[in-house]
Amino acid sequence: MELEEDKVGERMGLYKKTSGLIFDDGFHSGSLNSRYSLSPEDAPTLDISQNQLVIPHTDSETMVLFSVPENEQTLIFEVTADYIPQEVGDEGGILIWHDGYHRLEFLESKDSTTREYSKWRAQKEGNRWTFYANRGSGWELFDSANVEALKMGVVLKNPEKLNYDALKLDRWILCRSNKITIGNLPQGYTIYLCDSSGYMIHSATVEPLWTGVELDLPILPYHGILKVFDENGVQLSSIGPVDLYGGDMYLYGTDLRVLWKGEELNLTNDTYLGTMYDHVIEVQMELYNPSNNKAATGITMGILKYLEEFGYEWADICHDDGQDKPSGNYTQKLDMGTLGPLDKMKFWMKVERKSERFGIKPIHFILDITHL
Structure with missing residues (x-):
């Protein structure tokens, strides 16, 4: 859900990422x-x-x-x-x-x-x-x-x-739960769960080293409002009244998506990139901003370790050269700059065998995206 009415911090807003x-x-x-x-x-x-x-x-x-x-x-x-x-x-x-x-x-x-x-x-x-x-x-x-x-x-x-x-x-x-999660928040930000009239029911503040909070829902569904305040008490965003279900995840930002072959990468389970032939998999993807009015700035993408599993060591990303070919400068962290409303930006992902390793299980890694 787009937050059209924001006057403060209108480039950012709360949006629902996954449903519980x-x-x-x-x-x-x-x-x-x-x-x-x-x-x-x-x-x-x-x-x-x-x-x-x-x-x-x-x-x-x-x-x-x-x-x-x-x-x-x-x-x-x-x-x-x-x-x-x-x-x-x-x-x-x-x-x-x-x-x-x-x-x-x-x-x-x-x-x-x-x-x-x-x-x-x-x-x-x-x-x-x-x-x-x-x-x-x-x-x-x-x-x-x-x-x-x-x-x-x-x-x-x-x-x-x-x-x-x-x-x-x-x-x-x-x-999936009796709680909702609100993520992608800086330390010191506070989330308020309010009833449909705007009266506060619960609140939680982002603790040091955390990037989000969880809030209990009194009943399922709970018809209410979520509000975001910064560390100085300034309201930055709100969403609702909406029906909130346990296990819902909301994020503060713009709803950036990664597309491969026109489909969004799976947010809750693995995306299978294929079998490695000749020691390499190389695929083109797109970063997409589906917002009609919010730009995402300061975007960076990175390869992260998944749990304690092997895999991220072999994965890298790079820019597209503008002719649907990789620029050649593969790295594990990539500056993507700014992505305007409804804009797309192509990039490449490569998984390449870099050492001898025996195993029968697929390798796993996380593609992480941060932005302002």
Whole structure:
């Protein structure tokens, strides 16, 4: 999102780099998403008039589950349901499932709910799951346990009896975290999370040797505003009101992108450059500024080490000579100057074997971009 209204520091602004949202389903589409597994298959039904998934009691238990996303160290799962058990034995809530014997249940039961709507939360860190409930005054911590989960969702337990209630699911949301990250900030800058009216909810200041902050979100999504202030208390930028999801990453700057064959390089996973033949890979790329009104100045690009892996030693970059050929002056740090709104600048990347090394794994490195 472009920040058109900035008056101070208008060459820079907050923009959303990546989303933490995996899905947000309020059952408005009129059909169930194919990600869901129903058991029994014909028991849950959509109430289109109320935008609810109605989960009834069955002979054993009724489940609506989906696969736990792979390779996610953290997750946050929030459920909003219309469910107020009135009888002992009427129990329903979140289910974290490995198999029939290894599972975690976080269940509402008689007298545990005093408000019309139930809100439940499960938070994953590794194989540790922590459970919370919110009855209108904030999240309360209830329990925590370990399981290597394959599926997750909701369950309604025990066969139907007189005065048992169906579990009416209003909305559920899955995100990568309960925090948002704001990066590319100098030391001493402060980020404020505000409600939609501009009143501050949380704030965080960039500490020495850090380049960003994290802020907890009260609920998912949180409809609010982010504001950036410098070390002297001058507001430089803001964005919103927008819906903020856990795991969202915002950066302060211009949204520079690196394109290869017309496609943006992957921001969250590897970009495969190919197999090395004759000891070298050499490819042309483009640095692109998609902003309509913000120029990026003082741009530098560099090759950085990825974790503790070998690879960056063989990678270099250089300018294009203006005729779609490398200038020949390869280095690991390159001054790219200024890139105006919607401008592109070509450059070259070369990965060249510089020493004997035996290994069967791909080599890895990071292409880092900084600018004002």
